[in-house]
Amino acid sequence: MKRIVVAGASLAGLRAAQTLRAEGFAGELVLVGAEPHLPYDRPPLSKKQLTEALPVSATDLPVPGDLDATWILGTRADGLDAYGRTVRLSDGRDLPYDGLVIATGAAACVPAALLPLPSGVHTLRTREDAASLRADLRPGRRAVVVGGGFLGSEIAAAARACGLDVTLVVPESRPLVRQVGSAAGEFITRLHDSAGIRVLPGYRVKALVGGRRLTAVGLDDGTELAADVAVLALGAVPNVAWLAGSGIALAGGVRCDERLRVLSIDGTPMPGVVAAGDVAVVPHPHPPNSDSRSASRAAVYDGNRSSLGHWSNAVEQAAVAARTLVHGDAARPLTAIPSFWCDLHGITLRGVGLPASADEERTLERNLVDRTLEVTYHREGRFVGAVAIGRNSRIAAHRRVLAEAELARV
Template identity: 40%
Template sequence: MTRLVVVGASLAGLRAVEAARKAGHEGPITLVGDEAHVPYDRPPLSKAYLDEGEPESTTFREESHLTGELGVELVLGRGATGLDTEAREVLVGDDRVPYDALVVATGARARTLPQGGDLAGVHALRTLDDAVAVRRELDRGVKVVVVGAGFIGSEVASGARKRGLDVTVVEALETPLVRACGEAPGHWIAGLHEKHGTRLLCGNGVAALHGSGRVEAVELADGTVLPADLVVAGIGAIPNTEWLEGSGVELDNGVVCDATLASSAPGVYAAGDVASWINPVFDRRQRLEHWTSAAEQGATAARNALDPTNPTAYRTVPYFWSDWYDVRIQFVGTPQADEVVLVDGDPEAGERWVALYRAGDRLVGALTVNGQTEVMKYRGKILKGAAWDDALAFAEQRQQARSVTTAG
């Protein structure tokens, strides 16, 4: 009977386990995770979890559900340390966990500030334990410096400002979010900080952190010194692949996979933040750190691992969202484009707008701010390979329809 092992008690790992049972797999399943927690939801950790009041639980499934209804053997609080692809065994310390089919869902870890040392009050935010620590600091009413004006850092800044705290965001790039959204949209979105009383300093890096035991100040490259009781780094993530080195699994900014999420090693598939796969929608290799793709990839990887003779390619139009202050930012597609056009709204005047991304004669992306009724329509068009002119015509129709509704 096929033994399925999933390494990574993450969203992708959970969906892999659930999909295996839903597909009728009756063999043994083992879920290995380096954290002591059962799988939990990460996006709320930098959003609502930081708000005042008692936070809601982020746990997806209780342990009893996993071990009872799903019949999963849990190995938690002990991360995988190696992989023997010849013997088909996952190494967990001195133990060996045999597998016939393996899904790697070890995700990514937050980059940390090299200047942090052992100073208290310096954190990244990736895990539940990280969120608990940052929340405890915010409860003290601290002065906050966030390093990195990306989505995680900006969500932390937003949560701190909701509490009325003094917040400064430091960004090394001249324009935030250039890689995620492009030059102009990054500038437009960054303007939300100023509108809500958050100080944003761009084109400047961290030179040093000062303090005696606990952080007291952040010194920037230009000599500016910012008082700080709490420093949170939101400077990106690194895929957790070190345990796979020397295993024969090809690694390059994650686990290198084909369109079906199969790695270079027989029986080994990957899913979630750690998977670098060929997305047939764009015919391009991608590694996504998005909730939606992690969930979908986990399920696809498990089904393909259990039925390798009938694999399904994982094709998607990437989607992510981020909540800043009272604004929801949503993006579908890819920001790698020849042109970005604002088709609705005015970022300078209001907090609702839509921008579209063109590559050649195709629509490849859409960015909305408070455009929840729009974004998924564009996702569908991108999936169908919509022409750019058709996308512009559709945008004009949507804008006119909204104007009529507003006027009425």
């Protein structure tokens, strides 16, 4: 290959570029990024960037001096001719390629019924989003955070640490219940309560009240919550609009095989195209039994495919995708054990595997005073994941068990 284009200049794109060089690709390497910045780390945006006066550069990802890449920043990938092997850029240019890495990530999900967003309402995906939200997190203000996943919980905790009166509106029965189940979700609820956050489970937002400037958040039962600031943390939408009409299979993202090769609509690999990160939907290396009929399956899987929006997932997929471009079928498929973490109220919840796919959870330790927790997850009797607070050594042990099971499966 003479030229490889990486569409997406964030974590997955950078790691793919680094792996391409490490695996011996010596041709032209071009990274295209919609944002004007070189790659930066996103997890701190909902953590330290909201509670500490950190310089913008604190989240910069190190770019090796010998990467020898061309950067086209502030310019989106706007279209793809997959058979002609050309990426159309938002400035009108056509960029030919021999190999393509699709790593365009995802955007914040905002219900159309809530648009246009009044001043004081935020989403959080970019550096600019974090800076805008931090400026609104002033002590004594009333904040409503909508969404009970990892991002919503972290933002609520950060807002409370900044001295705001915080209400967390959760569509489910408790925060994080979809991600880590009821036991861990209840534990996190108690941590929020102890910090002074009001948790409202089982509600959805119907309206943002106030015209140009937010004054209240309207719930689906008719209640209006007075608010100076609101944050919508309702999940993410893969950035795949630019791939419409390309012949690539799009279903919840870019469909890929186990080596991250992008699939065409007929199910065959698209020549010279791989994907990684939030945009990729891959066959998970730890699928449930094929005859499963459990309701939890639909929450995580499309068949045996899944999309995991975690930091480690982007890194691991990027490496596999890059090796596939260089080595083809000789590249090892994706076998990494999923891992994730969430920082809340001075503690870190860590997890491995796929807790959200479980049909059974077992609480091994729960101590609110010491703020320690350990829960394991099982599917049809098989161990599929674990989460813990204050028990890093236990998470490491659970990871080893999952890795040994994967080796035995392969």
